[in-house]
Amino acid sequence: MTRPVRADINLQALRYNLSVARDKAxxxxxxxxxxxxxxGHGLVPVAQALDEADAFAVVSLEEAVQLRDAGIRQDILLLEGVFSGQELSDSIDYDLQLVVHCEEQLRWLEALPGDRRRVVWVKVDTGMHRLGFEPQLAREVWQRIKRLSAAGRGGELRWMSHFCCADDPAHPATDEQLARFIDLTGADGAPRSMANSAALLTRADANFDWVRPGIMLYGASPMLPGTTGADVELRAVMSLRSRLIAVHRRRKGDMLGYGQSWKCPQDMPVGVVAIGYGDGYPRHAPSGTPVLVNGTQVPLAGRVSMDMICVDLRNAPQARVGDDVVLWGSGLSAEAVAExxxxxxxxxFCGVTPRVPRIYTITD
Ligand SMILES: Cc1ncc(COP(=O)(O)O)c(C=O)c1O
Structure with missing residues (x-):
């Protein structure tokens, strides 16, 4: 590791956040x-640390195969199902659960020969209007898959849907979606799943048999801007860190960086941090975005470059080359930077690029 950029991943915090999800649901x-x-935290190390999860959800066969190859034995669901008929039989070889959200997937399922059982989640569009069958169609879909099961070719059927506005507790769509889902699925006693992190934290009535938390496991708040993970008892998992690689004394009126977009209002110290959009630090972060230098919050000054940013060190005049910098995580919420x-x-989190080494720790 030559450049001082790294993402520390605290697996203890990850496991703690899973325990919060368990308690709440x-x-x-x-x-x-x-x-x-x-x-962005690293698929295999995260899944291995979350050994107490009942199942995992991914969006591609490749991700699922990575998990299986790493020895993960829990159930794995392909959240978008398969993308071709060919993938179906591979997904069964790897003992994966499938979402079926559209007619094409249903036909691939019907055309698959053999009698290997599988768990199929019928996805219902209760209001997100992205993937899923309309509630009026969903019963018919259910019956078609049930007929396959009766012929020895289907598997266990389950219901799922996804919330569009659960991050806003005042939004009426959540009640509407829930009512549609319950209306459709209430009678048959099949397992159901609807809640993402936001619903899990705020709507006990949406937990059903399976909850599907994502972002809360990584310690960030799923709610509208203004709350952080810590506000909802979560612990940050990723700390994106680097160091100061230069400290300069600039003169009043000096302009910083590409486009000369920031002007020094006085003679002042300016630090250069080894982090940039090549590492996944957002290029559109404006001057004023908080950065922690040795635990002191200082503002980003000027444009984000590929490998560097400048910071206004007037709040941290003792800062020196080599000093620790946190871009988000420990002491500075990712939510604040994101805002x-x-x-x-x-x-x-997802944007942290492959050149940033993930360093896994199991400390509190
Ligand atoms: C279908 C589905 N379920 C659950 C989740 C987890 O959502 P969150 O990360 O907000 O908890 C996602 C995330 O996008 C999803 O697409």
């Missing part, structure tokens, strides 16, 4: 959402 099984390389950058913590 007592009585439900927990399917940990580890797609997108576990939201400045006009994005969400999910995108910050």
């Amino acid at each position: 007592a009585g439900s099984q927990v399917m940990a959402v580890v797609k997108a390389d576990a939201y 400045h950058a006009g994005t969400i913590s999910y995108e910050l």
